[in-house]
Amino acid sequence: MDEMLTARDIRFAYEEGGRLAIDGLSVQVNKGEFLAVLGANGCGKSTLAKHFNAILLPTAGKVLVEGMDTADEDRLWDIRQKVGMVFQNPDNQIVATVVEEDVAFALENLGVEPGEMRRRVDEAMELAGVYKYREKAPHKLSGGQKQRVAIAGVIAMRPDCLVLDEATAMLDPIGREKVMRTVRSLNRDHGITVVAITHYMEEAAQADRVVVMSGGKVALEGTPKEVFSQVEAVRALHLDVPQSAELCHELTAAGCPMPPDLICVDECAAALYKLLTGKEAPAHG
Amino acid sequence: MLRDITIGQHFPGHSPLHLMDPRLKLVLTVAYIIILFVGSNFLGLSLAVIFLAALYLVAGIPLKMIAKSLKPIVPIIALTTVLNVFMMTGAGRPLFQWGFLRIYPEGVRYAVMIAVRIVCLIAGTSLLTYTTSPIVLTDAIERLLKPLARLHLPVHELAMMMTIALRFIPTLIDETEKIMNAQKARGAQLDSGTLRQRIRALVPVLIPLFISAFRRAEELATAMECRCYHGGEGRTRLRQLHMTGRDWLMAAVCIAVLALIGASGRIHL
Numbered sequence: 403m404d405e406m407l408t409a410r411d412i413r414f415a416y417e418e419g420g421r422l423a424i425d426g427l428s429v430q431v432n433k434g435e436f437l438a439v440l441g442a443n444g445c446g447k448s449t450l451a452k453h454f455n456a457i458l459l460p461t462a463g464k465v466l467v468e469g470m471d472t473a474d475e476d477r478l479w480d481i482r483q484k485v486g487m488v489f490q491n492p493d494n495q496i497v498a499t500v501v502e503e504d505v506a507f508a509l510e511n512l513g514v515e516p517g518e519m520r521r522r523v524d525e526a527m528e529l530a531g532v533y534k535y536r537e538k539a540p541h542k543l544s545g546g547q548k549q550r551v552a553i554a555g556v557i558a559m560r561p562d563c564l565v566l567d568e569a570t571a572m573l574d575p576i577g578r579e580k581v582m583r584t585v586r587s588l589n590r591d592h593g594i595t596v597v598a599i600t601h602y603m604e605e606a607a608q609a610d611r612v613v614v615m616s617g618g619k620v621a622l623e624g625t626p627k628e629v630f631s632q633v634e635a636v637r638a639l640h641l642d643v644p645q646s647a648e649l650c651h652e653l654t655a656a657g658c659p660m661p662p663d664l665i666c667v668d669e670c671a672a673a674l675y676k677l678l679t680g681k682e683a684p685a686h687g
Numbered sequence: 688m689l690r691d692i693t694i695g696q697h698f699p700g701h702s703p704l705h706l707m708d709p710r711l712k713l714v715l716t717v718a719y720i721i722i723l724f725v726g727s728n729f730l731g732l733s734l735a736v737i738f739l740a741a742l743y744l745v746a747g748i749p750l751k752m753i754a755k756s757l758k759p760i761v762p763i764i765a766l767t768t769v770l771n772v773f774m775m776t777g778a779g780r781p782l783f784q785w786g787f788l789r790i791y792p793e794g795v796r797y798a799v800m801i802a803v804r805i806v807c808l809i810a811g812t813s814l815l816t817y818t819t820s821p822i823v824l825t826d827a828i829e830r831l832l833k834p835l836a837r838l839h840l841p842v843h844e845l846a847m848m849m850t851i852a853l854r855f856i857p858t859l860i861d862e863t864e865k866i867m868n869a870q871k872a873r874g875a876q877l878d879s880g881t882l883r884q885r886i887r888a889l890v891p892v893l894i895p896l897f898i899s900a901f902r903r904a905e906e907l908a909t910a911m912e913c914r915c916y917h918g919g920e921g922r923t924r925l926r927q928l929h930m931t932g933r934d935w936l937m938a939a940v941c942i943a944v945l946a947l948i949g950a951s952g953r954i955h956l
Contacts, residue, residue: 457909479915487913494903495910499822499854506925508914513921523925541857555914 405466406563406595407431407454407485412463414449414618423449424460425618431597433562436589438606438626439599441615442640447599450615451567454597455485468562483512486556490568492548493541496555501543502527502536505554512559522558529592530554530584546577550584557588563595564588570602582608603630603644607665614639627663646670697820704746704818708934709827715941716815722945723804723811726952732803734948739811748817756813757806764805771798825849830928836919843919851907859900866895 407430414424423446431437441447452458453465456472465472467481489495498504505526509519527533530550540548549569556564566585570578582605588594598605606612612629614622616639622629630636630643633651637643643651646667650660658677664670675683699705704712723735743750757764775798777791784790816824829846836842867877870891877888930938 452909455913457912479917482913482915487910489906489910491903491906493858494906497854497907497911497914498850503822503925507911507916510922510924511915511917513923516923516925516927519923519925539857540854541861552910559914 404433405430406433406435406468407597408464408466409450409453409460410464410466412453412460412465414446414453414458414460416449422618424453426463427615427619428463429613429620429623431563431595433595434589434593436586436596436598436608436610438609438612439597439615440601440603440606440612440641441621445615446618447615448567449618451487451565451597451599454563454565455482455487457487479512483508483559484561485563485565486559486561487565487567488549488552488556488569490571492545492552492572495552496540496548499539500536501532501538501540501551504540504551505532505536505558507555508559522560526554526558529557529588531580544577545573546580549573549577549581553581553584553588557594561594563597566596566598566600568599568601570600570605578602578605601641603642607644614641626665630665631663698746698748698752698817699820700747700818702746702818703933703937704742704814706933707818707937708928708930709819709823710831710928711930711934711938712815712819713824713827713831715938715945716811718942718945719811720808722949722952723807726949727800728952728954729800730954731948731952732800732807734951735807736803738944738948739807739814742814743810746814746818748814752817753806753810753813757809760805760809764802767805768798768802771801821853822850825853826924826926826928843922847919855900855903858903859896862899863892863896866892 409427409429411426411428412424413422413426415422425446427446427450429450439447439450449458453460453472454467456465456467456478459465459473467484470477470481470484472481496504497507502523506519506523509522514522524533527536530553532547532550532554535543535547535551540551543551553564553569564585569585570581573581585596585598586608589596598609600606607626607630609626612622612624612626613620614629614636621639622632622635630647633643633647642648644665646669647665649670650662650664650673653660654662660677661673664673672683675681719735719739723732726732726735740750743753772790772794773788775791775794776789777793779792781789781791782795819827825846828849829842832840832842832845870888871877875888875891877885877892879885880888
């Protein structure tokens with residue numbers, strides 16, 4: 403499988419000789435994959451995100467973006483254009499006073515010709531579902547809408563990979579759901595690789611693969627089922643597991659025969675139905 | 688309370704003046720101001736006043752807005768008028784004399800002209816901001832000053848700073864309100880006490896505001912770098928400004944009128 407991002411044994415300290423925020427971490431992200439990165443506060447997950455588009459350079463080790471070394475200054479703009487970043491606070495990443503001008507910001511920087519820019523800005527606004535707000539002032543939009551404007555501003559660059567650094571952390575549940583729906587559709591329908599740094603377990607449960615970080619290292623890695631079925635191991639890293647996984651874990655401990663790897667609500671409900679009635683659950687129970 | 692503050696008031700509309708190329712509006716406003724101060728007789732000034740009033744009518748901006756924009760500078764107008772009335776000395780006999788104070792006809796004439804000029808200056812520049820949104824105006828300034836970039840003047844950087852300032856004014860106003868409420872909830876008395884006490888009460892509002900503004904600035908800088916920002920070099924723009932046929936027509940009309948005003952201001956009556 404093609405590699406989108408590769409981090410090889412990277413180390414990073416914010417101050418020379420200071421505490422290592424990342425301490426010998428290796429991770430690989432494949433093309434088209436949806437990877438969730440989990441970890442308690444201060445485990446280095448945001449620091450890792452900033453390594454993926456050369457905002458930070460590792461003190462040791464290498465980060466490769468489609469084979470390009472992030473330390474190679476000549477490829478800096480190629481790398482940043484390939485890997486788009488969306489941050490936590492939507493207010494602090496919107497530059498312009500009109501939505502469509504903000505979406506165009508990256509393209510203006512890249513020197514895209516105005517006719518082509520118009521097409522790509524409209525396309526990006528459609529994909530992120532913010533086309534109807536194109537002439538509004540960003541401060542008049544809700545948090546979720548602003549965050550989708552920020553996503554549009556990034557995907558206008560036509561990146562191959564989207565890195566979300568706790569992009570839903572400041573949003574209300576509806577805004578969060580809409581942003582995640584946009585991200586999933588970009589991943590599934592447009593083949594954009596997604597790296598989502600999050601502390602919402604429900605979001606991580608929808609990923610193709612989960613990496614759990616602790617102390618600047620990878621602590622657990624695998625599919626959401628593999629990771630969340632190890633309830634005790636995840637708890638030991640000061641993280642929660644999705645509610646369904648927790649319920650199954652408790653039931654199993656209490657002696658109920660539940661399948662071991664249920665992490666989403668629908669699956670869990672179906673298993674409980676079967677357990678209680680002895681019949682297969684109807685399609686819409 | 689903070690919501691009442693408006694910066695560069697803009698009245699959206701679709702009048703010919705609103706739709707005019709902002710660069711043209713800016714240049715014509717500057718030309719108007721120069722002519723206003725070059726002309727030296729009442730005929731020229733009267734024509735300038737009539738022209739401006741006509742433009743307000745075309746733009747569909749109520750004339751009472753002029754009064755509103757003049758309000759803050761009434762003391763300045765009053766002061767300059769008074770000073771001019773008493774300071775100008777004329778050749779003939781004074782109109783009025785009381786102790787060392789003498790009023791000459793020249794003084795009165797000059798004072799009236801200066802007052803009219805200041806009023807026209809404010810009303811004229813206000814018309815520009817009433818009919819042009821701040822962001823479009825910033826754009827126009829950047830493009831008009833572009834030739835100066837060759838002299839290593841940071842034209843793009845200035846325009847970028849203005850854009851970011853305009854973008855963050857509402858955000859920071861919201862934040863100030865939040866901090867004020869938070870401090871009030873902790874018992875801060877922001878609206879009562881002597882002036883001194885009230886100023887001191889603002890310190891716990893301003894410090895968090897500044898800290899947060901710096902943090903925002905840092906995050907914004909990172910986000911801008913992520914979107915490949917590297918200064919004005921090789922940058923293209925989404926919004927292109929083109930002078931249309933109507934713009935040229937408006938330009939011709941305005942230049943003709945301004946020339947007429949300028950010429951009549953030079954006639955010795």
